[in-house]
Amino acid sequence: MTSDTDIGIxxxxxxxxxxxxxxxxxxxxxxxxxVRIEETEFESAVTHLAANKFVLISLFCCEGFTAxxxxxLFYVFERRTSILVLVRGVNGQATSVADLYPAAxxxxxxxxxxxxxxxxxxxxxRRLFLHETYPEGFHPLKKSFKNAPVVTKKTVDPAxxxxxxxxxxxxxxxxxxxxxxxxxxxxxxxxxSVIGESIFNLEVRMFYKHRGIEKLAEGKTPxxxxxxxxxxxxxxxxxxxxxxxxxIEKISRVPVPERAWYLxxxxxxxxxxxxxxxxxxxxxxxxxxxxxxxxxxxxxxECFRENDRLTGSRFLRGMVSPGGLNxxxxxxxxxxxxxxxxxxxxxxxxxxxxxxxxASVIDRFATTGVIRPALLRPLNITGPAARASGGxxxxxxxxxxxxxxxxxPRVPRLRDGDVLSRFTIKASEVMDSLDLIERLIAxxxxxxxxxDAPVRDGYTLAMVESARGQNLCWVWxxxxxxxxxxxxxxxxxxxxxxxxxxxxxxVPDFPxxxxxxxxxYAGTDL
Amino acid sequence: MxxxxxxxxxxxxxEEAPARDEEVEAIGREIRTVIDAxxxxxxxxxxxxxxxxxxxxxxxNNLNNPFYDVERFGISFVASPRHADLLLVTGxxxxxxxxxxxxxxxxxxxxxxxxxxxxxxCTGGIFAGTYAVLGGADKIFPVDLKIPGNPPTPAQIxxxxxxxxxxxxxE
Numbered sequence: 001m002t003s004d005t006d007i008g009i010x011x012x013x014x015x016x017x018x019x020x021x022x023x024x025x026x027x028x029x030x031x032x033x034x035v036r037i038e039e040t041e042f043e044s045a046v047t048h049l050a051a052n053k054f055v056l057i058s059l060f061c062c063e064g065f066t067a068x069x070x071x072x073l074f075y076v077f078e079r080r081t082s083i084l085v086l087v088r089g090v091n092g093q094a095t096s097v098a099d100l101y102p103a104a105x106x107x108x109x110x111x112x113x114x115x116x117x118x119x120x121x122x123x124x125x126r127r128l129f130l131h132e133t134y135p136e137g138f139h140p141l142k143k144s145f146k147n148a149p150v151v152t153k154k155t156v157d158p159a160x161x162x163x164x165x166x167x168x169x170x171x172x173x174x175x176x177x178x179x180x181x182x183x184x185x186x187x188x189x190x191x192x193s194v195i196g197e198s199i200f201n202l203e204v205r206m207f208y209k210h211r212g213i214e215k216l217a218e219g220k221t222p223x224x225x226x227x228x229x230x231x232x233x234x235x236x237x238x239x240x241x242x243x244x245x246x247x248i249e250k251i252s253r254v255p256v257p258e259r260a261w262y263l264x265x266x267x268x269x270x271x272x273x274x275x276x277x278x279x280x281x282x283x284x285x286x287x288x289x290x291x292x293x294x295x296x297x298x299x300x301x302e303c304f305r306e307n308d309r310l311t312g313s314r315f316l317r318g319m320v321s322p323g324g325l326n327x328x329x330x331x332x333x334x335x336x337x338x339x340x341x342x343x344x345x346x347x348x349x350x351x352x353x354x355x356x357x358x359a360s361v362i363d364r365f366a367t368t369g370v371i372r373p374a375l376l377r378p379l380n381i382t383g384p385a386a387r388a389s390g391g392x393x394x395x396x397x398x399x400x401x402x403x404x405x406x407x408x409p410r411v412p413r414l415r416d417g418d419v420l421s422r423f424t425i426k427a428s429e430v431m432d433s434l435d436l437i438e439r440l441i442a443x444x445x446x447x448x449x450x451x452d453a454p455v456r457d458g459y460t461l462a463m464v465e466s467a468r469g470q471n472l473c474w475v476w477x478x479x480x481x482x483x484x485x486x487x488x489x490x491x492x493x494x495x496x497x498x499x500x501x502x503x504x505x506x507v508p509d510f511p512x513x514x515x516x517x518x519x520x521y522a523g524t525d526l
Numbered sequence: 527m528x529x530x531x532x533x534x535x536x537x538x539x540x541e542e543a544p545a546r547d548e549e550v551e552a553i554g555r556e557i558r559t560v561i562d563a564x565x566x567x568x569x570x571x572x573x574x575x576x577x578x579x580x581x582x583x584x585x586x587n588n589l590n591n592p593f594y595d596v597e598r599f600g601i602s603f604v605a606s607p608r609h610a611d612l613l614l615v616t617g618x619x620x621x622x623x624x625x626x627x628x629x630x631x632x633x634x635x636x637x638x639x640x641x642x643x644x645x646x647x648c649t650g651g652i653f654a655g656t657y658a659v660l661g662g663a664d665k666i667f668p669v670d671l672k673i674p675g676n677p678p679t680p681a682q683i684x685x686x687x688x689x690x691x692x693x694x695x696x697e
Contacts, residue, residue: 129622154625179623180627182606184583184587187623209578211577211618211653215658228652233579234583294592297591301588315677522579
């Protein structure tokens with residue numbers, strides 16, 4: 001065990017004492033350390049972790065986990081390669097940690113909507129994923145609620161409307177945008193408070209697409225649930241399915257064949273390619289540079305077609321399954337992929353050169369939508385958005401899964417945190433993904449692509465690095481079926497970054513800032 | 527820096543067009559003919575996401591990339607429902623989107639068409655019968671055509687649109 005993976009345990013020893021910790025700690029299959037914590041110790045523990053630079057990467061609730069408590073809250077902390085989970089049993093009441101960890105605000109509101117847990121001292125107690133039309137006192141994730149249609153209000157009177165934060169002052173006016181936007185985009189509401197042309201404040205309201213993913217998963221077999229994991233966010237199908245399958249494999253101790261991991265990694269990198277190419281094209285559309293945008297959208301379409309040839313799905317769906325893959329990809333097709341990647345790289349470079357030598361593009365990208373490095377930790381911003389602001393975070397490196405320990409990507413970093421940095425980071429990651437796919441094809445081992453093993457009961461955390469950043473899931477299997485499937489995609493946390501990134505920018509730059517962060521609405525709303 | 531003058535003097539400034547899809551071209555030509563005849567040469571589409579997993583949005587967006595470039599067939603995606611002839615709905619209808627979706631539909635001038643794209647919009651898909659969704663798009667407004675798929679490809683969406691327009695022509 002390296003000293004880095006020890007950090008969590010050492011911190012727990014410091015706030016609990018070595019003797020107490022012994023009976024309270026157990027290690028999960030993902031090397032995460034669960035520490036049961038009493039109500040009296042909780043506050044000092046969290047303060048201690050906050051002082052020691054632990055990041056709160058997730059907070060979720062679950063029923064029936066602790067014997068003498070109605071609900072159990074899991075506070076997942078990360079520092080470098082170490083993951084510490086505080087397990088806190090509560091009975092409908094808890095204290096808020098949102099003052100110490102701003103990211104907790106959405107997490108706590110999510111727990112409140114789902115399970116009815118009230119957080120004392122929270123600075124924001126508005127409902128989150130249950131909008132105005134849902135009845136009061138409705139908490140869908142409670143076990144007592146059986147998943148069935150509910151009766152909702154058909155109209156909302158003005159008094160019952162969602163109260164946005166009010167910003168007032170001389171010359172401040174509001175620009176409400178959405179949920180239906182003026183393009184082919186997912187729904188969400190943006191409330192701008194603007195002075196002249198500059199954005200003074202932005203409040204994001206999400207969860208219009210709340211489809212009840214987590215409840216839907218309950219009672220399903222792992223095999224059935226893969227389809228649900230793929231539906232979390234279409235352009236992260238492989239990432240979320242892989243995270244889910246990894247969890248199942250960890251719990252059931254299924255050895256995944258090496259070839260399956262090589263192929264999975266190729267699929268994950270292809271997904272990253274499609275995502276980054278789409279972002280780059282979108283960013284260029286938003287600064288009115290269609291010549292550059294076409295370069296990337298052509299490559300992206302070719303990528304989709306290559307996906308289709310390889311797997312029969314343009315979104316690489318239906319491939320990943322617990323224990324490996326549903327189908328092998330024959331050698332001839334992999335050779336074809338290698339040739340595709342080779343010519344793709346050359347054409348990508350041409351496109352990039354055109355874009356980066358265009359002054360009007362650089363002028364719009366540079367200094368626009370800055371995310372300050374100081375925000376990364378409190379909000380748990382991850383992925384290219386973090387790496388463009390100096391963050392050294394990448395699940396593939398911090399918590400290598402599959403074969404990423406053998407094929408560790410370099411973690412390119414820039415410090416400016418503006419749209420140009422995010423564009424450049426993504427460009428560098430596109431090149432890295434292309435290289436990685438080539439290396440994987442060259443080193444591809446022979447053998448089976450799936451091993452079957454009976455499903456066992458248990459629980460674990462699992463994380464992958466999707467195109468957008470750190471995607472986390474927590475799976476609890478009981479009686480061979482899913483008891484709880486918690487998903488937290490990178491977008492859920494990264495959305496809060498945009499509220500800060502747009503401040504002081506002009507409203508017309510909002511689309512390009514939004515595109516540069518490429519946030520998934522579906523992956524957030526669940 | 528790319529010098530504008532060298533671009534002018536150089537031969538073949540434009541790139542070679544990407545490989546043509548004969549299937550798409552054929553559907554496109556037919557769409558062009560019907561749109562000319564029935565819709566006065568242009569069909570304005572408003573896209574509405576009522577709860578999709580965003581894969582369908584991506585495919586609809588792809589209709590505008592240089593491979594499909596549907597504007598040349600007379601199809602344009604418009605920003606406001608008030609400018610739209612056709613509503614392209616994706617995803618099961620969530621409770622949180624119900625009011626906004628109805629408002630979007632009501633804002634469209636008549637006559638109007640609604641097309642549901644993807645399994646979730648057609649029937650509610652895997653979300654049918656759960657607490658968070660009402661079901662397919664037909665639960666809140668009349669749907670003229672359903673294009674199933676998880677998600678349907680751009681070519682499938684195009685041939686769906688063609689089928690609808692042929693139907694409209696007969697009527």
